[in-house]
Amino acid sequence: MITITNVEKSFQGLRVLKGISLSIEDHEIYGIIGQSGAGKSTLLRCINGLETFDAGEINIDGTIVNTKNKKDLRALQKRIGMIFQNFNLLERLDVYDNIALPLKFWGIKPKSKESKERILNLIHLVGLDEKIHAKPKELSGGQKQRVAIARALVLNPQFLLCDEATSALDPEITKGILSLLQKINKELGITIVVVTHQMEVVKQICSKVAFLSDGRVLSEGKPEELFIMPANKEIKSFLRDGSEQLPKTGVNIQLFFFGEGSEEPVVTQMARELKEDFSICWAKLEDFRENVYGSLVLNMKEEDKERVCEFLNKKNVHWEVLD
Amino acid sequence: MGIISNASMTSVILKALWQTLYMVFWSTLFSVIIGFIPAVVLTLTAPDGLHPQKAVYEVLSFLINVFRSFPFIILLVLVIPFTRLVVGKAIGTTASIVPLTLSAIPFIARIMENALRETNHGVIEAAKSFGASDIQILFRVYVKESVPRMLNGVILLIISLVGYSAMAGTVGGGGIGDIAIRFGYQQYKTDYLVVCSLILIVFVQIIQMIGNYLYKKLS
Numbered sequence: 001m002i003t004i005t006n007v008e009k010s011f012q013g014l015r016v017l018k019g020i021s022l023s024i025e026d027h028e029i030y031g032i033i034g035q036s037g038a039g040k041s042t043l044l045r046c047i048n049g050l051e052t053f054d055a056g057e058i059n060i061d062g063t064i065v066n067t068k069n070k071k072d073l074r075a076l077q078k079r080i081g082m083i084f085q086n087f088n089l090l091e092r093l094d095v096y097d098n099i100a101l102p103l104k105f106w107g108i109k110p111k112s113k114e115s116k117e118r119i120l121n122l123i124h125l126v127g128l129d130e131k132i133h134a135k136p137k138e139l140s141g142g143q144k145q146r147v148a149i150a151r152a153l154v155l156n157p158q159f160l161l162c163d164e165a166t167s168a169l170d171p172e173i174t175k176g177i178l179s180l181l182q183k184i185n186k187e188l189g190i191t192i193v194v195v196t197h198q199m200e201v202v203k204q205i206c207s208k209v210a211f212l213s214d215g216r217v218l219s220e221g222k223p224e225e226l227f228i229m230p231a232n233k234e235i236k237s238f239l240r241d242g243s244e245q246l247p248k249t250g251v252n253i254q255l256f257f258f259g260e261g262s263e264e265p266v267v268t269q270m271a272r273e274l275k276e277d278f279s280i281c282w283a284k285l286e287d288f289r290e291n292v293y294g295s296l297v298l299n300m301k302e303e304d305k306e307r308v309c310e311f312l313n314k315k316n317v318h319w320e321v322l323d
Numbered sequence: 324m325g326i327i328s329n330a331s332m333t334s335v336i337l338k339a340l341w342q343t344l345y346m347v348f349w350s351t352l353f354s355v356i357i358g359f360i361p362a363v364v365l366t367l368t369a370p371d372g373l374h375p376q377k378a379v380y381e382v383l384s385f386l387i388n389v390f391r392s393f394p395f396i397i398l399l400v401l402v403i404p405f406t407r408l409v410v411g412k413a414i415g416t417t418a419s420i421v422p423l424t425l426s427a428i429p430f431i432a433r434i435m436e437n438a439l440r441e442t443n444h445g446v447i448e449a450a451k452s453f454g455a456s457d458i459q460i461l462f463r464v465y466v467k468e469s470v471p472r473m474l475n476g477v478i479l480l481i482i483s484l485v486g487y488s489a490m491a492g493t494v495g496g497g498g499i500g501d502i503a504i505r506f507g508y509q510q511y512k513t514d515y516l517v518v519c520s521l522i523l524i525v526f527v528q529i530i531q532m533i534g535n536y537l538y539k540k541l542s
Contacts, residue, residue, distance in 0.1 A: 048452055070456075077454035088445035092468055092542065102453035104463060148449075155453065 001026055002159070002193070007046060007056035009039075016042050017053065018215035024208075026158075029185050029192045031206035031223065033199070035238065038212040040195045044161050047193065048080045049073045061158075078106065081152030081190075085164035087144040089136040089151075095123065096132050099150045106155065122150040126180060142173035149180065153188070160184065162194045166201055178204045199227070199239065203288050211235055224288040228295065229256055229318060246281055246322065247299045253308060256318040257294040267298070270311050276304050297322065335502060336518060342416045342497035343526075346488045349420045351481050354427035355435075361387065361428075362435035366465060369440060373447075373457050390429040395487050398426050399494055419496030423487055427480055434476035438469045471542035478534030482527050499523055 002024040009017040016039045024030045032040045045051035047058055049067045058065040063076055089098050099119050100110030108115060123132060126146035136144055145165060152160055162181065166174040182205050185192050194201060202209050202223050210220040213234050219226050230236045246252050255266070271278060283296035300308060305321070312319045361383055368376040368383075393401075399422045403413045406421040442465050450464045466473075489500020499519050507516025 050448060050452055074454040074456070077452060080452070082449070082452040084445055084449060086445050088443065088449035090446055090464065090468055091443075092470065101450070101463070102455075105450070105453055105455040105459050151449075151453075161452075 001061060002047060002191075003057075003059040004043070004047075005057045005059070007043070007053050007058060009042060009046065009051070009053040016215050017046070019056070020212075020215070020217055021056075022210050022217055022220055024191065024193060026191050027185070027189055028207050029181070029194060029205050031202040031209035032193065032195045032212055033197065033202050033209055034212035036197060039215040040197075040212050041163055043212070044163055044193060044195045047159075048077055048082060048161060050082075078155050079157050080159045080161060081155065081157040082161040082163065083145065083148045083152050083165045085167050087136070087141070087148045087168075089144055089147055091136055094133045094135050095128060095139075095147050098136070098147055099123065099154050102151060102155050119150075119154065122153055125153075125184075126150045140173075141169050142176060145169065145177055146180065149177075149184070153184070153190070158191060160190050160192045162192065162196075164196055165194070166198065167196065171200070174198075174200065175204070181205060202227070203286065205289070207289075211238075224258070224291065224293055227288075228258070228286070228293050229320070246297060247279075250299050250301050251305045252281070252297050252299050252322040253305070253312075254295055254297045254320050254322055255312065258291075258318075266312075266315055266317055267296075269315075270308065274304070274307055274311060276300065276307075278308075332515065332518070335506070336499070336515075336522070339497055339499045339502040339519075340522060342501075343485065343488055343499045345416055346420055346423060346491060346496060346498060347481060347484045350423035350427055350484055350488075351477065353420070353424040354431050354480065355477060357424070358428045358431035359435060361432040362439060363461065365432070365436040366439040367457075367461070369436075371440070371444065373460060387429040387433055390426075391433065393426070395422070395426050396490055398422055399490065403494075414495040416496050416498070419488070419491035419494055422494075423484060423491055426487060427484060430483070431476060431480050434479065435469075435473050438472035438476055439465050441472060442468045471538045474537055474541060475534065478530060481530050485523065485527060485530075499526075 004023065005021050007017050007020045008015070020039075020043055032043065034040050042051055046053045047060070047065065049065055052067045060076060060079075063072070065073070065076065067073055090101065093101065096119060097110070099122060100115065103110045103115055110116075110119070120132075123129060126149055128143060128146055128150070131139065131143060136147070139147065160181075165181075166177050169177060178201060181192055181194075184190055185205075192205075194206060196202065206223050208221065209223045209226055211218045211226060211232075218232055218234060226235065227239060230239060267278070267280070278298040278300050281297050281299050283294070285292055285294045298308075309319070365380060365383055366372055367374050368380040370377070370380070402422050402425055405425075406418050407413045409421055410418045412418055446468065447460055447464055450460050455463070486500075488496065488498050489503070492498055492501025492504060499522055503516055503519035506512045507519060
């Protein structure tokens with residue numbers, strides 16, 4: 001478990017982290033999302049000591065991160081793997097040797113029978129059996145990230161930190177990498193911390209998420225709780241895709257459907273019961289891991305608003321009036 | 324007469340070629356080994372290095388610039404006492420290795436510094452994240468990734484040492500350049516001048532070709 005308490009950090013007088021607190025449970029896939037410059041990458045780098053911080057505490061299973069004690073820090077880093085946006089592979093080493101590199105840092109012979117087995121297993125896990133002796137420049141972006149993932153796992157870490165790991169990849173390749181991360185989380189029980197600005201990443205794999213803005217945690221919780229009915233203005237504007245052209249006349253009401261709620265034909269029932277017509281002007285279905293969540297926007301006359309709200313409350317449907 | 328002069332020309336030039344190879348080889352070897360040390364110190368203490376130390380970096384950098392700006396021919400004379408101390412004499416092919424090496428050290432140090440510092444910063448960060456120590460990062464990442472670039476620098480060094488070795492002829496170092504000046508220029512023997520120039524052109528071409536081949540092979 002990683003517990004971050006009141007972490008503060010400044011770069012040359014500029015406060016980047018303004019008292020961040022959050023906790024990451026074991027076996028979770030925890031997302032840290034926000035605009036660029038929100039401090040997400042800095043926070044991630046504080047966890048494995050790549051970055052120092054000025055105040056606060058980071059506690060990893062009882063060990064306190066202390067960048068001044070190099071020996072302890074190295075021991076901690078051994079337990080935390082990391083992958084990066086630009087993969088950061090050594091250009092002159094082939095796939096096998098890149099994955100073996102962390103072993104060398106720990107004095108483990110990469111050619112020993114045990115290491116060989118371990119490395120080949122990892123290569124198989126990430127699906128690069130055909131590319132064992134390829135150099136990075138012969139690989140695509142997605143393949144490079146797979147090598148980086150294998151490399152990050154070679155020391156048997158408990159945690160895997162992902163710093164914008166899919167930001168340089170196209171959507172299809174991103175999906176492949178995300179399902180690989182999910183597999184690693186499930187099969188190896190590794191806790192994964194994902195820093196990203198991509199909603200898809202959070203929606204597809206994260207069980208919990210923190211929304212960072214300007215060095216602060218604005219909100220923390222399950223992604224579906226945070227993003228389907230965002231309470232916070234800033235999160236709302238982060239999610240807005242700009243395509244929502246809603247009618248300027250009448251009232252727009254947004255309805256939210258979670259799980260069972262989506263099976264009842266609420267809208268048609270309401271039309272029949274209230275003997276009114278509504279136009280549906282916007283609707284969206286979203287996948288959050290295995291669950292589907294929907295929302296739609298109805299446009300109606302001002303005078304119907306009260307009756308509609310009453311009806312929706314009776315049906316236990318979440319709604320809000322849009323301005 | 325023609326045959327005799329040709330035979331002596333061949334032996335004169337072969338001997339000179341040997342002297343050039345001898346001077347260039349040893350001065351390259353020594354300067355690369357010695358120059359590697361300041362290159363590493365500069366890389367580590369640079370603002371983007373593992374241990375930024377502004378003062379150390381600036382002072383060392385300044386010293387290297389000072390030594391690089393010395394005209395070789397002046398350095399040659401200035402270091403005579405030092406040469407005598409190291410080799411036992413100030414004149415001859417072996418003696419000229421000392422000034423050649425001294426002038427090459429700051430040159431190759433700067434080139435190797437640049438080669439090392441071109442290492443992708445992200446790769447260094449990745450190594451850090453796996454718990455690599457500084458010495459491991461230095462050799463397993465910086466040096467490992469920079470080998471082709473450093474090799475390019477050594478090729479550049481060899482080629483400029485060939486040029487400098489011609490000047491070393493003036494302290495009795497011999498070599499192809501020396502023959503070209505003494506026989507070809509001062510005694511008006513154009514054939515010597517032409518042959519020496521051709522040998523130097525071919526020599527430089529071969530070195531560059533080997534360098535390009537190795538660069539491709541290593542990177």
